[in-house]
Amino acid sequence: MINQNLVLVPGLVCDAQVWRHQVKHLKGIANIAVVPAPGKETMSEIAADALRDAPDTFALAGFSMGGYVALEMLRQAPNRVTRLALLDTSAKADTEEKTATRMKAIQACNDGNYEDVIQGMFKVLLHPDHQHGDLRPFVTDMAKGVGAESFTLRHQAMTTRSDSRDLICALDIPVRAICGRQDAMSPIEDHIEIAELATNGRFSVIEECGHMTILERPHATTALLRDWLLYD
Numbered sequence: 001m002i003n004q005n006l007v008l009v010p011g012l013v014c015d016a017q018v019w020r021h022q023v024k025h026l027k028g029i030a031n032i033a034v035v036p037a038p039g040k041e042t043m044s045e046i047a048a049d050a051l052r053d054a055p056d057t058f059a060l061a062g063f064s065m066g067g068y069v070a071l072e073m074l075r076q077a078p079n080r081v082t083r084l085a086l087l088d089t090s091a092k093a094d095t096e097e098k099t100a101t102r103m104k105a106i107q108a109c110n111d112g113n114y115e116d117v118i119q120g121m122f123k124v125l126l127h128p129d130h131q132h133g134d135l136r137p138f139v140t141d142m143a144k145g146v147g148a149e150s151f152t153l154r155h156q157a158m159t160t161r162s163d164s165r166d167l168i169c170a171l172d173i174p175v176r177a178i179c180g181r182q183d184a185m186s187p188i189e190d191h192i193e194i195a196e197l198a199t200n201g202r203f204s205v206i207e208e209c210g211h212m213t214i215l216e217r218p219h220a221t222t223a224l225l226r227d228w229l230l231y232d
Contacts, residue, residue, distance in 0.1 A: 004082065005055040006030035006229065009073075011064030011088075011212075012154055013118060013125075013143040018063065021218035022225060029229055030059065035069070039153030043161040046154075047072035054080070059229060061085035063214055064186070065154060071164040074171075085176040085228050087221070088183055088211050090190040091197070093163040102155040114148035124184040127210035135215055168197045174232035175201040178224055180209030180216065202232060 006026065008019045016023075016034040023032050035050040046069050054073075060081045062070030067089025074081050094102070108117050118140060126135060143151070168175065175198035177191035188205060195203035204224050209217045 002029060002031055004030050004229065005058035006032045007050070007054050007058045007060050008032065008034045009050065009060070009062040009066030009069045010034065010036075011066050012158075013121070013139065013146055013151065014063070014066075015142055015145055017138075017142055018212075018214060022061075022214060022222050025222045026226060026229070029226065031055070033058075035066075039150030039157075041153060041156055041160075043068060043072045043157045044076070046157055047076055051077050051080070056080060057082055059083035059085075061087065061225060062089060063087045064089055064211065065158060068158060068161045071167060072161065075162070075164065075167055081173065083174045083176075083228065083232065084171065085178065085225060086191070086194055087178045088180065088186045088213055090186055091164040091168055091194050092190060093161060094159055099159050102159055106152045106155050109148045109152045114151065115144075117151075118143045125211050127180065127182050127208060127216055129208065130210065130212075130216050135212070139212070139215070165193070165197055168194055168201075172199050174228060176204065176224065176228040176232060177201065178204045178206065178213060178221065180211060180213045181205050181207050182209060183211045183213075185211045200232065202228075 010018050019034050040046045051073055057080050060070050067086040105117050177194040179191045192203050195201035206213050206217045206220045213221045
């Protein structure tokens, strides 16, 4: 029986399709909505837009940049979030190095090199075993749909996000941190930290998997999210 709402937030180069397996296989236990992440200049604006379309109360899962959005949604509306899952992301604010990398990507897009930027990201997006199958063209098509303008705005917004570790420390709801063992973008240590900071936190790692857990190992990711929804 469906007894809860679930809001899913996509990542930087993603749209709702990135959650296709989870939407299909979790719809029997939750009313699911995938929040669009349009280009806005601040993380606060992106989160506010997402909250306007969200149910009154909901479980919340964010992937990659979607994790940053989810944490800002939690910051703005803590009483509406019943559970939190953070996948391949971080609760930390950007380092100076990360901000510089984002600015470089923004400049490259402004110079008309968006497709080159996306192709250059694959070395950190996918496990080496998944670089040459169907996933790369699928992600490329999603990124093309997102477009250079929204991509650059999302990058800009990520430089405005807050460190959310204090926010996680104050939570008493179930918190699940999930990442791929070989995630080259979001370190395992950041996810362990999230689980340890939360009063009711758990950490799960998916083996032989890179950054894009929900696409690379969809069955494992969906099983972990089902466990989080039903039992954490």
